[in-house]
Amino acid sequence: MSVQRRHVLIAAAGTLALPTARATPEAMAAAVREFTGGAPVRDGGVLFDIAPLVENGNTVPITVSVDSPMTAADHVKEIGLFNEMNPQTLIAIFGLGPRAGRASVSTRIRLSTSQKLVAIAKMSDGSLRRHQVEVLVTIAACTEG
Amino acid sequence: MMQRFVGLLLVIAGTAVADERRSGFDFMSPPLQAMQRDDTQNPAMLAVQDGAALWAQRPDGAKSCADCHGDAARSMRGVAARYPRFDAAGGRPVDLSMRIEQCRVQQQNASPLPNEHPDRLALEAHVALASRGLPIAPDPDPRLAPFRGRGEALFNRRIGQLDLACSHCHDQRAGARLGGSTIPQGHATGYPVYRLEWQGLGSLQRRLRNCMSGVRAEPMPFDSTGIVELELFLARRATGMTVDAPAVRP
Amino acid sequence: MARVLITLPRSARLGEVVEIRTLLSHPMESGQRTDAEGRLIPRDIVRQFSCRYDGELVFSARLDTPIAVNPYIAFFTVAQATGTLVFAWEGDNGFRQTESRTLTVA
Numbered sequence: 001m002s003v004q005r006r007h008v009l010i011a012a013a014g015t016l017a018l019p020t021a022r023a024t025p026e027a028m029a030a031a032v033r034e035f036t037g038g039a040p041v042r043d044g045g046v047l048f049d050i051a052p053l054v055e056n057g058n059t060v061p062i063t064v065s066v067d068s069p070m071t072a073a074d075h076v077k078e079i080g081l082f083n084e085m086n087p088q089t090l091i092a093i094f095g096l097g098p099r100a101g102r103a104s105v106s107t108r109i110r111l112s113t114s115q116k117l118v119a120i121a122k123m124s125d126g127s128l129r130r131h132q133v134e135v136l137v138t139i140a141a142c143t144e145g
Numbered sequence: 146m147m148q149r150f151v152g153l154l155l156v157i158a159g160t161a162v163a164d165e166r167r168s169g170f171d172f173m174s175p176p177l178q179a180m181q182r183d184d185t186q187n188p189a190m191l192a193v194q195d196g197a198a199l200w201a202q203r204p205d206g207a208k209s210c211a212d213c214h215g216d217a218a219r220s221m222r223g224v225a226a227r228y229p230r231f232d233a234a235g236g237r238p239v240d241l242s243m244r245i246e247q248c249r250v251q252q253q254n255a256s257p258l259p260n261e262h263p264d265r266l267a268l269e270a271h272v273a274l275a276s277r278g279l280p281i282a283p284d285p286d287p288r289l290a291p292f293r294g295r296g297e298a299l300f301n302r303r304i305g306q307l308d309l310a311c312s313h314c315h316d317q318r319a320g321a322r323l324g325g326s327t328i329p330q331g332h333a334t335g336y337p338v339y340r341l342e343w344q345g346l347g348s349l350q351r352r353l354r355n356c357m358s359g360v361r362a363e364p365m366p367f368d369s370t371g372i373v374e375l376e377l378f379l380a381r382r383a384t385g386m387t388v389d390a391p392a393v394r395p
Numbered sequence: 396m397a398r399v400l401i402t403l404p405r406s407a408r409l410g411e412v413v414e415i416r417t418l419l420s421h422p423m424e425s426g427q428r429t430d431a432e433g434r435l436i437p438r439d440i441v442r443q444f445s446c447r448y449d450g451e452l453v454f455s456a457r458l459d460t461p462i463a464v465n466p467y468i469a470f471f472t473v474a475q476a477t478g479t480l481v482f483a484w485e486g487d488n489g490f491r492q493t494e495s496r497t498l499t500v501a
Contacts, residue, residue: 051174094454099475110462141323
């Protein structure tokens, strides 16, 4: 469905407004830089588990998990989730630690449109790991009208 | 159409024929199925908790639902699976939500609540949960027959600017794609439903009104005879399928 | 008090990694939607979630508007001594809710 048609549908719905501001890939890059402090980030070791095709962007179940023994010496300190097209770039920042036992968090997010998402894990040794995903968001048929 | 064909085969052959009917659950992605299947994750369970509290509540000194009906899990077992039912006083069928509202207003002297009010949906969810896992078993009351017939006629009638009948999408094209969504068969097994599009719980009537908007037809008014007739036909069409209320749907 | 659903095992072995699931009834109004009159509905979201195990922070979450309505957060913690888990949500308009559950550790 083209972006134009989607805008018309949203306007017709009456209760939703087109967001006046929209995050951009640049905004996501900036937010990620703020989280990482500009330190180098390596791909891998993190899994951002999300359906590649989303039936409804209002509620999207996700799980993010990091390969880590979660010991005092070697654990995940934080996981940051970012998106590139929602009005707000930051989704969440989770604080973990050795008492977590397993670096895996599940939640539900909302996505305004098809876009890239990224999960970044900050490890106890200062290293950073990343997983970027691309998600197709479809609109439900037959809504309030 | 498909439902009648299967029914006819069953009657003639007297042997089991593969039932091709599928719940909307089967058309969802695994993450959404997990959301519904697990009571610790299903957002509708929040409303069920509210419903349980309302069930036990005595509004302004009047009786609570529990005072007459006891434990809903026991007394309401099978009830949702039978609705819509004939209301003698009104001379027409009513659905479960309307019946609960009648009870609230007449037996508890409670003020009427608008359709889709969270309290009405919560009570309906609480009652519907007591039928979860049971087969849909519409009331065989013969007085329902003419209403059901009109419901079936509506299901097969072209309506709206898009000039489509329910059967065009939900009988003929179930499994195909409409935009990015897969078209389900439209069996109302899980109501009230937590619809992600609504970001909350809603009734079958609300969903049917959305369908009508979807084909650019004037949605039938809430609690109108016409909309309950359609619910009545849908219940017959889903006879024998398992109640999975309160469901999650996109 | 908002309705909440918290799931944790009835009991756990010492050292076992257990999953905790939380589901909170909350509108998570994004601040992007408009009402029927076209006025912007102000933002009203949960901003912070934490879990403390006998007083020690074992999990935290800073949430922003892309978190969906009725926020669901599931995470893990290591079962240590039998103790109290305190869950706290905080958000816009002074929203504050705390729930306690006991984790029994054999």
